[in-house]
Amino acid sequence: MDNYNFPDQNGHFGPYGGTFVAETLIEALDELKEMYNQFKDDKEFLNEFHHDLKHFVGRPSPIYFAERLTHKIGGAKIYFKREDLNHTGAHKVNNTVGQALLAKKMGKPRVIAETGAGQHGVATATIAARLGLECVVYMGAEDVKRQSPNVYRMKLLGAKVVPVESGSKTLKDALNEALRDWVTNVSNTFYIIGTVAGPHPYPMMVRDFNSVVGKEAIGQMDELEGKQPDAVVACVGGGSNAMGIFYPYIPYKETRLIGVEAAGHGIETGKHAAPLTANSPVGVLHGNRTYMMQNEEGQIIETHSVSAGLDYPGVGPEHSWLKDTGRAEYVAVNDDEALAAFHNLCKTEGIIPALETSHAIAYAEKLAKELPKDKTILVNLSGRGDKDINTVANIAGIKI
Amino acid sequence: MSRISKTFSLLKSNNKKALIPFITAGDPSVEMTKKILHQLVESGADMIELGIPFSDPMADGPVIQRASERALANNVGIRKTFEIAKEFRNTDQDTPLILMGYANPIEAIGFDEFLRLCKEADVDGIITVDYPPEESKEYVGKLKENDIDAIFLLAPTTEKERIQQIIKQATGFLYYVSLKGVTGAQNIDIDQVKHRVAEIKSLTDLPVGVGFGVRDPETAKAVASFSDAIVIGSRIIQEIEKSNENNMLENISKIIKSIREVI
Numbered sequence: 001m002d003n004y005n006f007p008d009q010n011g012h013f014g015p016y017g018g019t020f021v022a023e024t025l026i027e028a029l030d031e032l033k034e035m036y037n038q039f040k041d042d043k044e045f046l047n048e049f050h051h052d053l054k055h056f057v058g059r060p061s062p063i064y065f066a067e068r069l070t071h072k073i074g075g076a077k078i079y080f081k082r083e084d085l086n087h088t089g090a091h092k093v094n095n096t097v098g099q100a101l102l103a104k105k106m107g108k109p110r111v112i113a114e115t116g117a118g119q120h121g122v123a124t125a126t127i128a129a130r131l132g133l134e135c136v137v138y139m140g141a142e143d144v145k146r147q148s149p150n151v152y153r154m155k156l157l158g159a160k161v162v163p164v165e166s167g168s169k170t171l172k173d174a175l176n177e178a179l180r181d182w183v184t185n186v187s188n189t190f191y192i193i194g195t196v197a198g199p200h201p202y203p204m205m206v207r208d209f210n211s212v213v214g215k216e217a218i219g220q221m222d223e224l225e226g227k228q229p230d231a232v233v234a235c236v237g238g239g240s241n242a243m244g245i246f247y248p249y250i251p252y253k254e255t256r257l258i259g260v261e262a263a264g265h266g267i268e269t270g271k272h273a274a275p276l277t278a279n280s281p282v283g284v285l286h287g288n289r290t291y292m293m294q295n296e297e298g299q300i301i302e303t304h305s306v307s308a309g310l311d312y313p314g315v316g317p318e319h320s321w322l323k324d325t326g327r328a329e330y331v332a333v334n335d336d337e338a339l340a341a342f343h344n345l346c347k348t349e350g351i352i353p354a355l356e357t358s359h360a361i362a363y364a365e366k367l368a369k370e371l372p373k374d375k376t377i378l379v380n381l382s383g384r385g386d387k388d389i390n391t392v393a394n395i396a397g398i399k400i
Numbered sequence: 401m402s403r404i405s406k407t408f409s410l411l412k413s414n415n416k417k418a419l420i421p422f423i424t425a426g427d428p429s430v431e432m433t434k435k436i437l438h439q440l441v442e443s444g445a446d447m448i449e450l451g452i453p454f455s456d457p458m459a460d461g462p463v464i465q466r467a468s469e470r471a472l473a474n475n476v477g478i479r480k481t482f483e484i485a486k487e488f489r490n491t492d493q494d495t496p497l498i499l500m501g502y503a504n505p506i507e508a509i510g511f512d513e514f515l516r517l518c519k520e521a522d523v524d525g526i527i528t529v530d531y532p533p534e535e536s537k538e539y540v541g542k543l544k545e546n547d548i549d550a551i552f553l554l555a556p557t558t559e560k561e562r563i564q565q566i567i568k569q570a571t572g573f574l575y576y577v578s579l580k581g582v583t584g585a586q587n588i589d590i591d592q593v594k595h596r597v598a599e600i601k602s603l604t605d606l607p608v609g610v611g612f613g614v615r616d617p618e619t620a621k622a623v624a625s626f627s628d629a630i631v632i633g634s635r636i637i638q639e640i641e642k643s644n645e646n647n648m649l650e651n652i653s654k655i656i657k658s659i660r661e662v663i
């Protein structure tokens with residue numbers, strides 16, 4: 001891992017990643033690759049990107065020492081990287097600011113996105129409004145139901161939200177539908193993928209745009225603790241908040257990188273969304289090769305998680321590679337544990353976390369208990385939970 | 401010479417173009433698929449494209465998506481597709497059978513098992529929608545070793561240099577996707593297709609088939625005037641959706657015949 005340099009030129013992370021798409025999209029991906037390669041080291045582009053992150057998103061996001069939580073647990077010190085304080089309430093906006101800027105440079109007047117929890121949809125709609133781009137967001141019909149505040153938010157921002165009725169009606173189907181839109185409108189449309197999945201160059205590009213999280217954290221931890229954390233913990237749906245904080249930490253070998261997947265009703269029940277932890281077979285979907293929940297005949301199976309943003313049968317290909325190489329570890333937390341962590345954080349720290357993020361918090365609590373007090377854990381607090389209050393109230397049998 | 405090449409040269413000597421209908425295996429049921437396959441041949445199909453059902457058919461429009469969903473509800477996946485193919489081959493040794501599907505089911509059972517099943521069912525060609533040539537070298541090599549045609553898609557967006565690369569790997573015929581969009585779309589622009597097919601033909605002697613937007617005899621006739629084959633899928637599946645068990649074969653037959661007459 002000393003000279004970690006992935007993906008290769010063709011978007012492969014070891015055996016994972018790649019470009020598995022229908023021929024019609026190849027040209028568009030080649031164009032995107034070319035433009036991204038041109039802009040990713042371009043001073044002016046990066047200045048614009050960082051200007052927007054600072055003035056529109058509100059970066060840098062602080063790192064916060066969760067003192068009461070730490071004392072309550074009585075083990076390692078727990079720190080939070082506060083992505084929930086970003087404009088629109090999650091890490092997702094880092095990536096959309098970057099991709100929308102690229103869309104603008106490429107002269108595409110229309111952007112599309114898929115969304116699960118709605119956070120990426122909101123972030124895309126927001127930046128589209130700001131840049132004056134037409135915006136269409138695909139969202140599984142199931143998710144439209146369970147994330148209704150975000151649906152309305154997107155509409156307020158001027159986006160068109162299309163409920164997707166095919167397949168399992170969740171994030172993976174929204175991604176299929178967005179790809180179908182893109183093949184049809186490829187000349188005037190930029191597809192803003194919301195996580196480190198999809199065909200090359202998306203996994204790399206989304207990681208790069210989100211890696212501002214890890215880069216900031218390294219400086220901030222140095223300032224606060226005079227050392228880097230013993231473990232960095234992040235939840236993994238597609239894996240963008242995790243890659244964003246992990247990537248700059250890859251050379252810091254003393255820091256464990258721990259991705260937390262959704263165990264849903266429990267790995268053993270099969271009703272989960274944890275392909276890495278469950279050691280699912282490797283498969284090809286949405287343009288890349290990665291660990292993928294599927295049956296023996298290669299049909300993608302339905303996943304379950306209380307959190308819409310983690311409810312995805314695959315995972316970004318770079319995580320598959322980090323798992324195989326051992327640089328990152330992957331664990332899973334079930335619905336009940338995540339909900340308990342959600343409530344606990346509300347009351348001990350005055351932070352309402354997203355249900356996705358609650359998975360990372362639940363695992364950090366477990367880990368902190370096992371570690372001595374001089375150790376530190378940094379959790380990527382990927383988003384805030386305002387969007388989830390209906391879901392949480394429903395589970396508690398409360399009508400709001 | 402492969403069964404596909406033989407069929408093309410025979411058609412050529414008769415001044416006819418190939419009619420290639422597409423249906424999804426197991427839609428509306430395994431039994432009906434078997435009957436439909438023979439009906440297609442009887443009504444004038446020259447080759448058949450049989451879709452392997454997949455849970456996430458991202459290149460397909462709503463009609464073929466629904467066909468896949470019905471097939472999966474009937475528990476038809478890649479293995480049952482091969483059973484259907486094998487039974488077809490037992491009673492029809494002449495009509496080329498092409499499987500069309502996505503990479504994941506093929507990888508899930510493994511290339512070697514996939515090839516064994518292809519040989520067992522005597523399948524003639526494969527179209528793997530999400531395997532562009534740069535990601536499928538090993539696979540395509542194995543297909544060729546086993547005398548199975550590797551049929552590639554070319555799109556309106558495929559640039560000339562890339563067409564030349566793809567032609568080098570392709571066998572059987574080239575499948576030109578007539579429009580930017582998914583299967584069953586309605587935005588075909590005949591003049592543009594004509595121009596592109598001419599360009600492709602100037603680069604290769606392989607036959608060029610056209611599919612994705614062909615829905616009626618008029619379009620079929622126009623497209624067949626400058627290509628070697630037309631593929632028609634969503635239109636037939638719509639007929640499956642509209643019909644009941646008693647009139648389905650007859651309704652499908654009507655569509656096939658109406659196109660056969662004009663190409």
Ligand SMILES: Cc1ncc(COP(=O)(O)O)c(C=O)c1O
Binds near residue numbers: 091195237354
């Ligand atoms: C707050 C939050 N965290 C995490 C995720 C999961 O996505 P990823 O794994 O790409 O970070 C989402 C997705 O919607 C989210 O909204």
